[in-house]
Amino acid sequence: xxxxxxxxxxxxxxxxxxxxLESEVSAQTLYxxxxxxKHRLGLxxxxxxxxxxxxxxxxxxxxxxxxxxxxxxxSEEKHYVTCVKCGTSVPxxxxxxxxxxxxxxxxxHFKIFYHTLEFFGLCSPCLEQETVT
Amino acid sequence: xxxxxxxxxxxxxxxxxxxxLESEVSAQTLYxxxxxxKHRLGLxxxxxxxxxxxxxxxxxxxxxxxxxxxxxxxSEEKHYVTCVKCGTSVPxxxxxxxxxxxxxxxxxHFKIFYHTLEFFGLCSPCLEQETVT
DNA sequence: ACTAAAATGATAATCATTATCTTAATCACT
DNA sequence: AGTGATTAAGATAATGATTATCATTTTAGT
Numbered sequence: 001x002x003x004x005x006x007x008x009x010x011x012x013x014x015x016x017x018x019x020x021l022e023s024e025v026s027a028q029t030l031y032x033x034x035x036x037x038k039h040r041l042g043l044x045x046x047x048x049x050x051x052x053x054x055x056x057x058x059x060x061x062x063x064x065x066x067x068x069x070x071x072x073x074x075s076e077e078k079h080y081v082t083c084v085k086c087g088t089s090v091p092x093x094x095x096x097x098x099x100x101x102x103x104x105x106x107x108x109h110f111k112i113f114y115h116t117l118e119f120f121g122l123c124s125p126c127l128e129q130e131t132v133t
Numbered sequence: 134x135x136x137x138x139x140x141x142x143x144x145x146x147x148x149x150x151x152x153x154l155e156s157e158v159s160a161q162t163l164y165x166x167x168x169x170x171k172h173r174l175g176l177x178x179x180x181x182x183x184x185x186x187x188x189x190x191x192x193x194x195x196x197x198x199x200x201x202x203x204x205x206x207x208s209e210e211k212h213y214v215t216c217v218k219c220g221t222s223v224p225x226x227x228x229x230x231x232x233x234x235x236x237x238x239x240x241x242h243f244k245i246f247y248h249t250l251e252f253f254g255l256c257s258p259c260l261e262q263e264t265v266t
Numbered sequence: 267a268c269t270a271a272a273a274t275g276a277t278a279a280t281c282a283t284t285a286t287c288t289t290a291a292t293c294a295c296t
Numbered sequence: 297a298g299t300g301a302t303t304a305a306g307a308t309a310a311t312g313a314t315t316a317t318c319a320t321t322t323t324a325g326t
Contacts (some may be wrong), residue, residue: 025286028313031308042275047314054217060215060253063196065218067283068313082241084187084194096238097250101229107214112254117230119238120193121245124160141292141304161282175306180283200314201282 004056010041014049018059024070024078057113064089079117085126092117137189143174147182151192157203157211188248197222212250218259225250 007015017030025033031046050071053059060076061069066085072078079092097117106112140148150163158166164179183204186192194202195213198220205211212225230250239245 003144026313040275042277044276044315045274048273055255057254061198063198063200065194065196065202066313067196067200067202069198069200077239081243081245083243084246085277090240090243092240093239094238096231096234098229098231099232101227105212105225105227105229107223107225108252109257110214110216110252110254111260112214113217114254115250115252117248119243119245119248121190121239121247123186124242127244128246129196143305159282173306175308177284177307178305181304199282 003016004058004093007052008049010045011049011052013039013041014046015053015058018053018071018073021072024062024072024076026068028068038121054113060114060116062116062118074114079119081121082121083121083126085122085129086121088123092119098120137191141182143178144182144185145178146174148171148191150185151186151204151206154205157195157205159201159203161201163204166174167190173253187246190244193247193249195249195251207247212252214252214254217253218255218262223256225252232251 007008013034014030017034018025027043027046027050030050031041031043032101034041034046050059050061054061058074059071060074062080063069065082067082077095079095080089081091081092097115102115146167149164150167152159160176160179160183161182164174164176166175167179183192183194187194191207193207194204196202198215198217198257210228212228213221213222214225227251230248235248
């Protein structure tokens with residue numbers, strides 16, 4: 001990974017908090033957590049910091065079906081199975097992408113930072129509801 | 134694919150339009166197109182129809198970074214490379230998922246309808262902007 | 267210290283989606 | 297066909313995350 005361009009104190013704060021978290025979080029949650037830790041920054045700054053870190057290739061984002069985005073470090077290689085009915089999202093342990101074909105699959109003129117892989121379907125409870133109904 | 138449960142006329146209309154489209158479309162676009170075709174239905178009905186078709190496993194959804202969702206038939210096996218800066222989304226021709234490991238990768242108690250695979254990074258123009266700046 | 271550029275805060279604006287609630291259509295059964 | 301119950305639909309308000317705006321503060325380089 002190339003060196004990060006200079007980060008402002010606030011950007012560093014956001015980055016550091018992300019490093020301590022095990023799972024993805026929304027910008028709103030990050031903001032609430034930082035405020036709870038007595039950091040004085042605005043919500044817009046959190047969004048801007050996340051955008052900046054994304055452009056640096058160190059933070060990744062995933063859009064949930066409910067419209068909110070969740071963020072995590074790029075190093076967190078996690079994929080998910082998501083229920084299209086209730087929205088439950090379960091992480092996968094292993095990435096089933098063929099390592100050989102992956103590099104060729106991406107367009108030649110893109111610099112790739114990360115990828116997301118998600119399976120969608122029905123979780124057991126929702127599946128039962130559907131078949132019963 | 135199991136038989137679809139009964140579809141209402143409006144649900145059928147939405148489904149049929151999706152069948153004629155080559156690329157993914159948002160609910161808003163579907164609504165505008167249907168209205169342009171003199172169909173009399175409400176926006177909420179389009180959203181409800183899409184939700185219903187999703188639960189049937191025949192329509193898939195993908196959330197874009199800007200927060201809107203785009204829909205397409207499940208049969209459209211397309212994956213994308215998306216620029217984290219400008220949002221440009223380019224389809225891949227080939228799915229690089231290892232067919233062998235895929236079934237084992239999904240959680241045992243999920244009924245899987247489809248999957249999405251996306252690569253994120255910077256497209257050429259945006260990459261140049263970043264390195265220049 | 268000084269000026270230009272970048273970052274920040276506060277808040278308004280945007281916009282897709284969902285909820286609500288009333289009305290209309292459909293269905294099962296007699 | 298009639299009736300009551302269930303489901304679908306329409307219209308629109310409400311929600312909520314994200315972005316835009318703009319005035320102010322901070323930073324970097326000279």
